[in-house]
Amino acid sequence: xxxxxxxxxxxxxxxxxxxxxxxxxxxxxxxxxxxxxxxxxxxxxxxxxxxxxxxxxxxxxxxxxxxxxxxxxxxxxxxxxxxxxxxxxxxxxxxxxxxxxxxxxxxxxxxxxxxxxxxxxxxxxxxxxxxxxxxxxxxxxxxxxxxxxxxxxxxxxxxxxxxxxxxxxxxxxxxxxxxxxx
Amino acid sequence: xxxxxxxxxxxxxxxxxxxxxxxxxxxxxxxxxxxxxxxxxxxxxxxxxxxxxxxxxxxxxxxxxxxxxxxxxxxxxxxxxxxxxxxxxxxxxxxxxxxxxxxxxxxxxxxxxxxxxxxxxxxxxxxxxxxxxxxxxxxxxxxxxxxxxxxxxxxxxxxxxxxxxxxxxxxxxxxxxxxxxxxxxxxxxxxxxxxxxxxxxxxxxxxxxxxxxxxxxxxxxxxxxxxxxxxxxxxxxxxxxxxxxxxxxxxxxxxxxxxxxxxxxxxxxxxxxxxxxxxxxxxxxxxxxxxxxxxxxxxxxxxxxxxxxxxxxxxxxx
Numbered sequence: 076x077x078x079x080x081x082x083x084x085x086x087x088x089x090x091x092x093x094x095x096x097x098x099x100x101x102x103x104x105x106x107x108x109x110x111x112x113x114x115x116x117x118x119x120x121x122x123x124x125x126x127x128x129x130x131x132x133x134x135x136x137x138x139x140x141x142x143x144x145x146x147x148x149x150x151x152x153x154x155x156x157x158x159x160x161x162x163x164x165x166x167x168x169x170x171x172x173x174x175x176x177x178x179x180x181x182x183x184x185x186x187x188x189x190x191x192x193x194x195x196x197x198x199x200x201x202x203x204x205x206x207x208x209x210x211x212x213x214x215x216x217x218x219x220x221x222x223x224x225x226x227x228x229x230x231x232x233x234x235x236x237x238x239x240x241x242x243x244x245x246x247x248x249x250x251x252x253x254x255x256x257x
Numbered sequence: 258x259x260x261x262x263x264x265x266x267x268x269x270x271x272x273x274x275x276x277x278x279x280x281x282x283x284x285x286x287x288x289x290x291x292x293x294x295x296x297x298x299x300x301x302x303x304x305x306x307x308x309x310x311x312x313x314x315x316x317x318x319x320x321x322x323x324x325x326x327x328x329x330x331x332x333x334x335x336x337x338x339x340x341x342x343x344x345x346x347x348x349x350x351x352x353x354x355x356x357x358x359x360x361x362x363x364x365x366x367x368x369x370x371x372x373x374x375x376x377x378x379x380x381x382x383x384x385x386x387x388x389x390x391x392x393x394x395x396x397x398x399x400x401x402x403x404x405x406x407x408x409x410x411x412x413x414x415x416x417x418x419x420x421x422x423x424x425x426x427x428x429x430x431x432x433x434x435x436x437x438x439x440x441x442x443x444x445x446x447x448x449x450x451x452x453x454x455x456x457x458x459x460x461x462x463x464x465x466x467x468x469x470x471x472x473x474x475x476x477x478x479x480x481x482x483x484x485x486x487x488x489x490x491x492x493x494x495x496x497x498x499x500x501x502x503x504x505x506x507x508x509x510x511x512x513x514x515x516x517x518x519x520x521x522x523x524x525x526x527x528x529x530x531x532x533x534x535x536x537x538x539x540x541x542x543x544x545x546x547x548x549x550x551x552x553x554x555x556x557x558x559x560x561x562x563x564x565x566x567x568x569x570x571x572x573x574x575x
Contacts, residue, residue, distance in 0.1 A: 150366045150367050151475075152365070152366030152367070152371075152478070153477075153478040153480075153481060154366070156481075157478075157480060157481075157551075157554070168475040168476075168477075169475065170474065170475050181364070181366070181367050182364075182367050183367045183475050206365070206366050207366055
């Protein structure tokens with residue numbers, strides 16, 4: 076019967092010629108390919124010593140940003156948790172006390188903030204939802220570990236440092252998000 | 258009396274306002290920021306419910322010269338009103354929204370009202386994406402008006418609803434509007450003055466986050482909590498409330514709000530602030546939330562509420 080899609084391949088059962096039957100030309104052709112690749116540039120990277128640059132849209136583990144004065148941007152509004160399709164983000168909010176104005180930018184801040192890196196699918200919705208410019212995905216990769224508990228990243232692991240050397244540069248990614256490229 | 262709003266006709270009793278007639282139709286209802294049907298004399302301040310009257314009445318078919326506030330204008334027989342079908346009304350509403358937002362801090366990420374805020378809904382629908390206001394916004398210091406209610410005067414839009422609640426629900430009002438013009442503010446003058454048994458209703462009637470529940474302050478966001486209707490035997494009020502659950506914990510108690518975000522029955526402070534255990538309440542059903550509301554994202558209709566098992570046992574023992 077004729078096939079309806081007409082996509083099936085008809086197999087031919089033609090007999091091989093003498094030159095094909097001795098296989099030597101085919102073997103030599105194969106060896107030639109191997110030999111050509113032997114002198115070509117190697118594509119393998121010696122990973123831990125050598126690393127490859129990430130593309131501009133790479134989405135790695137998160138960072139909680141501070142503003143120029145070193146105050147935490149996050150105000151625990153919960154929009155990242157709301158937008159998260161994997162339910163990876165949880166937080167507990169607290170009220171800023173008088174005298175803590177140099178630590179937190181707004182009246183409310185996240186006293187606890189957790190991201191479960193096993194749940195996270197690195198989609199970047201959280202940084203898109205964030206109204207306070209507080210969370211960004213970086214080029215860092217969550218490292219492998221032995222227990223599930225260690226993949227729950229707490230606030231002190233996610234928050235960047237106050238000193239200029241401890242800051243994590245996300246300017247490239249921020250620019251991309253604002254232009255709608257990512 | 259026959260009135261036609263956006264080409265839909267309805268018969269209403271004399272003395273009905275255009276807004277009430279629109280609510281009877283149920284579609285294309287003008288937004289309200291200051292009008293509250295339960296409060297006498299409310300409305301006419303925010304101008305967000307402006308509509309265009311294209312035909313005054315059967316006897317006098319001339320259109321009204323300006324847009325009118327639908328919450329304060331009574332219908333006439335044969336009146337024809339245009340709400341969303343008139344570009345003029347939409348433009349006016351856009352401008353009104355812009356004016357309301359001029360002094361509003363737009364600190365929704367911090368505000369506890371976010372998610373059930375009327376001003377948020379209004380600006381989402383009619384507002385600009387960016388402010389055109391260059392000057393400094395009006396800012397007030399936080400004042401302590403009482404142990405249960407948190408006031409943020411900066412967020413206030415001067416709708417006077419809370420003043421009317423205190424006037425009409427309680428025998429003595431201790432807060433009101435001080436100063437005038439741009440400097441006017443809701444205040445108690447003497448701090449920690451509000452202690453009336455029904456003062457908590459100010460929180461429910463406030464269209465923005467100017468008055469919020471101190472016991473719920475920063476506990477969670479509205480859209481992470483599940484609303485459930487419940488009641489209890491209360492000596493001072495009807496005891497019919499909405500409980501807002503997070504897990505098995507009652508984070509907040511509010512009055513039951515209807516389709517127009519108005520409380521059906523006012524509740525007392527004891528129910529609102531001090532009864533935060535499931536044992537205190539008899540649960541009726543899940544609250545009805547518009548599916549367009551962000552709150553509905555947390556209402557998994559396929560999931561049986563865990564709290565139900567306990568509640569079914571409760572009425573038997575009583």
